[in-house]
Amino acid sequence: MEVLKMANSRVSLLRHSLNSFLPPSATSTFTLSILPTRRFIVSASISSRETFVDSLSSQEAAVSSAGSETPKMSNRWKPTCLYFTQEKCTMMQDLTHLQKFNHSFSMENALTPGEYKNKHSEHLDFFLVLDLEGKVEILEFPVLMIDANTMDVVAFFHRFVRPSEMSEERINQYIEGKYGKLGVDRVWHDTAIPFKDVIEQFEEWMTKHNLCSKEHGGPLHRAAFVTCGNWDIKTKIPQQCKVAKMKLPSYFMEWINLKDIYLNFYKRRAAGMRTMMNELNIQLLGSHHLGIDDTKNIARVLQRMLIDGVVLKITARRNPQVPENVEFLFENRIK
Numbered sequence: 001m002e003v004l005k006m007a008n009s010r011v012s013l014l015r016h017s018l019n020s021f022l023p024p025s026a027t028s029t030f031t032l033s034i035l036p037t038r039r040f041i042v043s044a045s046i047s048s049r050e051t052f053v054d055s056l057s058s059q060e061a062a063v064s065s066a067g068s069e070t071p072k073m074s075n076r077w078k079p080t081c082l083y084f085t086q087e088k089c090t091m092m093q094d095l096t097h098l099q100k101f102n103h104s105f106s107m108e109n110a111l112t113p114g115e116y117k118n119k120h121s122e123h124l125d126f127f128l129v130l131d132l133e134g135k136v137e138i139l140e141f142p143v144l145m146i147d148a149n150t151m152d153v154v155a156f157f158h159r160f161v162r163p164s165e166m167s168e169e170r171i172n173q174y175i176e177g178k179y180g181k182l183g184v185d186r187v188w189h190d191t192a193i194p195f196k197d198v199i200e201q202f203e204e205w206m207t208k209h210n211l212c213s214k215e216h217g218g219p220l221h222r223a224a225f226v227t228c229g230n231w232d233i234k235t236k237i238p239q240q241c242k243v244a245k246m247k248l249p250s251y252f253m254e255w256i257n258l259k260d261i262y263l264n265f266y267k268r269r270a271a272g273m274r275t276m277m278n279e280l281n282i283q284l285l286g287s288h289h290l291g292i293d294d295t296k297n298i299a300r301v302l303q304r305m306l307i308d309g310v311v312l313k314i315t316a317r318r319n320p321q322v323p324e325n326v327e328f329l330f331e332n333r334i335k
């Protein structure tokens with residue numbers, strides 16, 4: 001098994017002080033007392049049935065038209081209900097709807113846990129795979145929570161994000177250009193909420209899954225973000241926090257860049273998710289650049305790497321005193 005070299009292998013902890021930077025020694029850590037739940041709440045609708053069916057039908061058409069990317073499987077791949085992922089599906093009793101759209105978060109083509117025998121992280125209980133969308137402002141914030149011991153996806157968080165500093169007209173153009181071609185612009189308009197609200201809901205979600213706690217003591221429950229590149233957490237999150245006039249939350253202090261892990265483990269450079277998927281012979285599912293689909297695909301790359309024996313370690317860390325200063329912990333890394 002490969003051993004990754006690190007300048008510093010300090011334990012990664014998401015800290016309970018969610019809205020400000022504090023030096024590690026001044027913060028308490030998460031406690032783990034209850035296992036994460038697999039049940040997801042379906043809340044009241046914010047959209048009409050017609051709107052819903054239209055947007056998802058066009059989504060399915062868009063996905064189906066990407067013929068080469070549709071996997072050959074005994075159970076036909078289905079597009080995910082993007083109202084469901086945001087806890088807003090009101091058609092959970094409708095059999096036709098359930099047959100047409102995926103309403104679970106099981107990983108399609110997941111590798112069997114039996115293959116997963118090694119120890120994959122010295123310090124972490126969970127990996128939080130994150131893949132933001134939106135270059136000007138964040139438009140989508142998807143997170144998959146993966147159990148480091150079983151490799152299962154145990155929970156997820158997904159929100160479309162409404163830009164804070166754009167006119168309605170610009171938002172409409174932006175969304176048309178970005179999500180129109182994927183056929184999910186309608187669901188975006190139906191569900192997107194401001195970044196500040198997304199972060200508030202994300203923190204509630206983390207609390208529910210015991211990824212953060214105001215309680216002191218108890219067994220530790222540790223998680224770290226896993227991203228494909230440094231851009232998401234190093235660059236985009238702080239930018240969006242500034243635009244939204246928020247402090248950078250303290251859980252964005254460190255992360256694991258899968259590209260650096262990949263380089264050090266396989267001794268090959270991968271420019272992006274698609275390269276990694278090609279080289280590992282993993283078929284891309286869903287729509288590339290739909291954040292929730294990319295997150296699942298990155299999670300499948302992660303699963304493959306875990307089975308191959310990779311040990312995950314933090315690859316980048318902010319200076320607690322000067323958060324914009326990021327220290328990269330691997331000597332060999334993708335720049």
Ligand SMILES: [Zn+2]
Pocket residue numbers: 081083084089090091092097101103
């Ligand atoms: Zn649904």
